[in-house]
Amino acid sequence: MTMESVDNYQLFGISDIPDIEPGTDLAEVIVSAFEKYGGLKNQDVIVVASKIVSKAENMYCSTSGVSASSEAIELARITGKPEKVCQIVIDESQSYRTNGKALIAVQKQGFELSSAGVDRLSDELVILLPRDPDKSAERISLGILEQAGVQVAVVISDSHGRADRAGAGAVALGIYGISPLRITSTTQANGKVKYAEETLCDLLAAGASVILGQRGRGIPVVCVRGLSFQFDPTASVKSILHYAPKDSNVSQ
């Protein structure tokens, strides 16, 4: 993508998103919430917290029907997490590693995340990641186009920690309309051209997360305005994942 003209942009949070129920049309909720902000604009990038996408897609999972394997019981002993939650993390993962406290898993779709993105809502209830976040992003964008007549890019963001430091940052799980990578080139002193790839979708997810925040800040949607980019309906996070399963282009 070309993005020469990006030297400023702004972000604002949409604070009056109602509670999201399974089956909620997120495009409708977003279009409606933006009305009091003067509406959406073409070329806006809408960053949506994965949590509300999971809720709308009914990704709740009760621990009551889960029975913990010996592997899950051992993982619970190491991490201090409930055995049934550990079983769900194992079921959601391609592989995992733990250093005793953190449990880092490569989730089935290829995302490396804390606890494979399994989020504990209570002792009996967890919520899983959207099944196909690129598809979720596409659905929201196309819904907004249909309902409001504007073409926006959508980024589904989630939080994840780094091994070297405390706290959580944010990454993109799904994207629609804006390329996940930005490629820049420079000519070195010796004349060789060097290319650098930046994970633009993650930079946007992180910048928006200054507003989104984690749990309980009540702002699950952020508008990024002022970026100049070429709208790309084929953009996906899946396309840049090293551990994506081979059949991952099969849609839901």
Next chain:
Amino acid sequence: MTMESVDNYQLFGISDIPDIEPGTDLAEVIVSAFEKYGGLKNQDVIVVASKIVSKAENMYCSTSGVSASSEAIELARITGKPEKVCQIVIDESQSYRTNGKALIAVQKQGFELSSAGVDRLSDELVILLPRDPDKSAERISLGILEQAGVQVAVVISDSHGRADRAGAGAVALGIYGISPLRITSTTQANGKVKYAEETLCDLLAAGASVILGQRGRGIPVVCVRGLSFQFDPTASVKSILHYAPKDSNVSQ
């Protein structure tokens, strides 16, 4: 820190920063560059690319005087990087791992980064990270306060990749004035209070990197304006690093 009122902010890049030479006073350069943007304001957060900090602090390192150990020769064979550069990465690191292409190292100060942050400028010249990026951030902020009379927070940012995806994101190496973490709490359905820590300094570094970009975009300084935060002169990235050396509070 409290940050209840953060529901919007803006970022803009400072595009006419001159080439930085060893010994350049970055505070002076930044104050001067901001003049045509109406000047700096109290509570601005200035994000500075680590590269220009390294240049100002003369962190250039020639490969000519380096002799590669057998370990470096083996690492060069695996990664395809020059032997002498591998030796410098080893010298800069507490530990490292490689999957053949990527070389991920925990740098001496505790940052986990691609090639320990060693950046190859040519076959004969690399540039290393600032020796104490928190101190660098403090120096820039205090210089700006002295020269322009405004109190700004400073974040020194650098790029780094993730194992699960292509491209580079951005993290904070050093900080001054703004807490590196934001802590939020929520009460769960069962009445338990759950705390979440977000690495605010990394979110800011990433959001700014949409503008900073990597190599050759020519915008090494970004202003983040509109955040409301309590100025904290004790803030440091060092304080949240899991692998920071025990004696890391020794200043330069």
